[in-house]
Amino acid sequence: MKKRQVHVAVVQAAPTLFDKQVALELIGKRTREAAGQGAELIVFPEVFLPGYPRGLSFGARVGSRTAGGRKDWQRYWDSAIQVPGPETEVLAELAKELEVYVVIGVVEQDQEFSTGTLYNSIIYFGPEGTLLGKHRKLVPTGSERLLWGQGDGSTLTVIDTPFGRIGGLICWENYMPLARTAMYAQGVDIYITPTADARDSWQSTIRHIACEGRCYVLSSNQFATKSTYPADLAYYDDIHEDDDVLSRGGSAIVDPLGEYVVEPLYHEEGILFATLELDKVTQSRFDFDVVGHYSRPDVFQLIVNDQKQAIVRKKHSD
Template sequence: MPTAAVVQAGSVPFDIDASVDKAIRLMTEARDNGAEIAVFPEAFIGGYPKGSTFGAPVGLRTDDGRRQYERYSNGAVTLDGPDVERLAEAAKELGLFVVIGIIERLGNTLYCTALMLDPGVGIAGAHRKLMPTGSERLIWGFGDGSTLDTMDTPLGRVGSVICWENYMPLLRQAMYAKGVELYCAPTVDDRPTWAATMTHIALEGRTHVLSACQFITTDAYPDDHPFEVDLPYGSTAIRGGSIIVAPTGEVLAGPVYDEETILYAEIDPTAKTRSHLDFDVVGHYSRPDVFELTVRTEPRNSVSFD
């Protein structure tokens, strides 16, 4: 059976080159251990600014906060830039399908994006987080339905839902309707409750779930990075909790905390088929006569030129 890898590691905050180098090293390690697909955490390229407020109390913005945002923006990447090209080229050379979280810069707005790399075609998808959580809305824009991308791999159809998007039932339903077979959940949610969410989704969608969370300590950030609140795990900024779950709800690997590691699991494509005997949330267990979901997949641009 084919093997999937979930990478639990931290980015190199504000350093694009070093983060890309680290990603390629971990991609190579996963492929050397037999993986055909590797899933990386949310914001692996560009970083997750845990504990920062960007100088934005209600009704005010500070000059220091704007400088923090400038540094964060300078650490983001563009889809057509050389950094993404390096990642895509590495995936091609390794023959590895990759899902990796990036901070994407488009114009003057940043997006939390899950990049999907196909070794044969390059960028197969780029899902922009539809709903940034809490104060993430200050620094990230909102994606739209045009980036609910999936891609075919030898292990099955892959889709990506980022962090707390997984608590949006209609988004999950849309992904199930797209036929997702490997449901990838890049995240920075390191709470113990995350494993229960991933298990629920595996059972609900009858899909393999591959969730990758960062593990990163405060000393990985620059000395002047402002941790403006007390972190719940002390010097550990994000503690991991990555996990792989089968369509039956069986945990195949993880959750693992407090270390960098790569989780591996064999993926049985027929397990999904067997598990649909008694449950298909978009098929025989749905009630379209009562419930209906409409998904708008056209790009939503603020300005259109005829």
């Protein structure tokens, strides 16, 4: 029988950029803090490990790159993690020790097909110390496309838990209606949206998703300042004229009818706590179930290619 209630925590913070050890330590600290206050599901922001390089150009202009920018990117690569890998083992042990579910945005090194592509990913850990799954961002936004590759349909991940099904999309891929539909079709009850968007309009997005999907939305953002950037980057001067606060936050928790359970947190680090009543998910779908009685499969259909994509495929002869 499903638990009808779950205590959750949404972390708003930022580690020192390009330093995965500091990020791991901060994840440990915040996870222990949240678990100590009864959280059973703990969510961290987009690419929290090793950080979101807001404002950096990596020396890239249309038609040219620089040696210094390549070195900054190498540093970003070196601070990324493999999934699975040594860092995920540490995080899995943390989840097991505290008996919690943990969802973290990471920069993932591709080790399967190449050693030259990074991905913006979400990874999921369970209380038994298991890496439960991952999702790779389908379309990096704007200049992010120079940093991260495109995910595919094989990681549109939704995970069954004792309190409902959890899954989500990253930042602006939540503006992709068909991607959202693919998540709804897997019965997501708690929809997780790690983000780097601190604008007011993001709040409209997460409230719409909650109301459209009739699901809880946990939105986790960074609170980042210039002090989290190493000053010896080749392109540190890219942020010289920016305000000291590079991301003001805006993490929030929304219920299945689009109302705030916890209103947005701005201008500071913190952890948002809430108790989610899963019966409200069922009740909210009484008059609207986007992939159920309110769908029209005779008129609209979505085809999802959930196969892993590879540039090289081996063909075996008979």
